[in-house]
Amino acid sequence: MSHLSLAELEKQLITYRHDFHEYPELANHEFKTTAKIKAILEAWHIKILPTKLKTGVFAEIGLKTKPLIALRADIDALPITEASGVSFSSKVPGVMHACGHDTHIAALLGAAYLLKQEEAALPGKIRLIFQLSEEDQEGALQVIDDGQLTDVKAILGFHNTPQQPVGAIGLKAGITSGAIDKFKVTLSGVGTHASAPQNGKDPIPALGATISALQTIVSRNLDPFKAGVVSITHVNAGNTWNVLPEKAFFEGTVRTADKEVRKQIKQRFFETVKYTAKAQQIQADIDWYDGDPSVDNDAKLTALVQDETEKFAPTYVQQSKLGSDDFACYQALIPGVYANIGNGGSVSAHNPHFIADDKLIIVGAQFFEKNARRWLAELAD
Structure with a gap:
């Protein structure tokens, strides 16, 4: 596994993101997306976990068995015809990554690469959850039923958000969604x-x-x-x-x-x-x-994420909203934190003109990687 500088990794992640964006797939049909994610992880010698699900990817990094924490990114797209005008617009008629899940995939891949580099030094294990079917509110429950949350002590995720500067990270303890x-x-x-x-x-x-x-x-x-x-x-x-x-x-x-x-x-x-x-x-x-309950961020874990995130990115107080995310289903079982990362755009998600800035990807990768390290250190026996 060759060593990439952060700048080299960012360039590679942007290439991956553009590819995912050009070939989006709807909920429960993320077959090519799943195959691409697996191929990248396998090339980095990251362990792929077995699953009975037809789509979605689950993997682990770390030589110790506990504590075990999880990082989650959603991977599905929407039935929308793209009108963003970017050079890497969707090549699939009537389907578009209009919610920015392509950036989430790329960010979690980036975190996986960074964490794999220091695997031997990790004081625990990290489970990577590339989740299917978020848009139809089914994916998280399928992941839970598949046993992918077994022994997981805490879970971390984020969603890109417009109307915020690229890379600014929104955090708030308690209920943040409907x-x-x-x-x-x-x-x-x-x-x-x-x-x-x-x-x-x-x-x-x-x-x-x-x-x-x-x-x-x-x-x-x-x-x-x-x-x-x-x-x-x-x-x-x-x-x-x-x-x-x-x-x-x-x-x-x-x-x-x-x-x-x-x-x-x-x-x-x-x-x-x-x-x-x-x-x-x-x-x-x-x-x-x-349907899904409210996203409800654990107060102690949110404080840890706030403290760690301020070391490498600007933060702001996340605004509560009545939009939903099935990340809440994980939080109904274990403590978790779900953040927002600014995408620099002005168009809301689920819009044919929506696009997220590539620059948020490396920030998201570091958000996952640095906070995963912090959580493992804090939760270690």
Whole structure:
């Protein structure tokens, strides 16, 4: 394994990032991405761990068995047609790394290289988690079910973020993101000719009344100092101009930070939908999906990361938001820290014009590497 200077490593990582960006893959279909990551790690003589999962890569560095900590990067892309205009734009129609996971992959590869250089001196073991399927909220649970968190004492991750200088690192103890729940509602009535509504049970007025009523859950039920969002994102009813349909449909998401608020919104949602439908003589069926909890950074570990990170990068207080990340599923089991690293951009993620600056990659690599060393030293028996 030849020794690269930090500048040489950065150049190599940028090349890797551009390749991942040009050939993005959707959640649970990251086959080529998985193969590329494995090939790089194997070339560096890093141990690949067995897995029953079809995508994702798990590896370990360190000659001692404990303490064992984990570093996580997500690897999937989004069903978006790229319009960023960069020279390394996606070559896969309708698929794009519009959330910057390509930079996360490259950063964790960089950390892997740096840690492998000093493997014999590490006072513990580091597990590398190149996680599949973050965008559809399934990957972390698959990783956990696969046993990749077994014996892991703590986990570290980051996400790139716009509106912050390249390489600036945001940290905050406690809750920094929202819990996510999803819902689908089907309203069933009786179809009829539009000229004779008395012969049917029109679900469209019930649809409108229900959506309007749901907007009062936050405004008239929650403590104004506690956050909550109920968003209706997809509505469908009918397919022609002179027929009252039998069914109407809507779906959306709930985002919360507080556990009690999460329960409260769910209860009021069911009551609102059921009673509004009943008043309209319509049948309401609700499919509710309890999603990931909130990202909740461990206070002691966050303090360690803050102290270590200030030695090599500027830091800022991370802003809490109601966006979600399934990194929270790991934190529900073990202590962890999830940071933000500025990408220098002004366009939000999940946008066809989104792009993250290459310069954040080497910062991310050092963030993983230096804090992994610090954690091992602090957690060692």
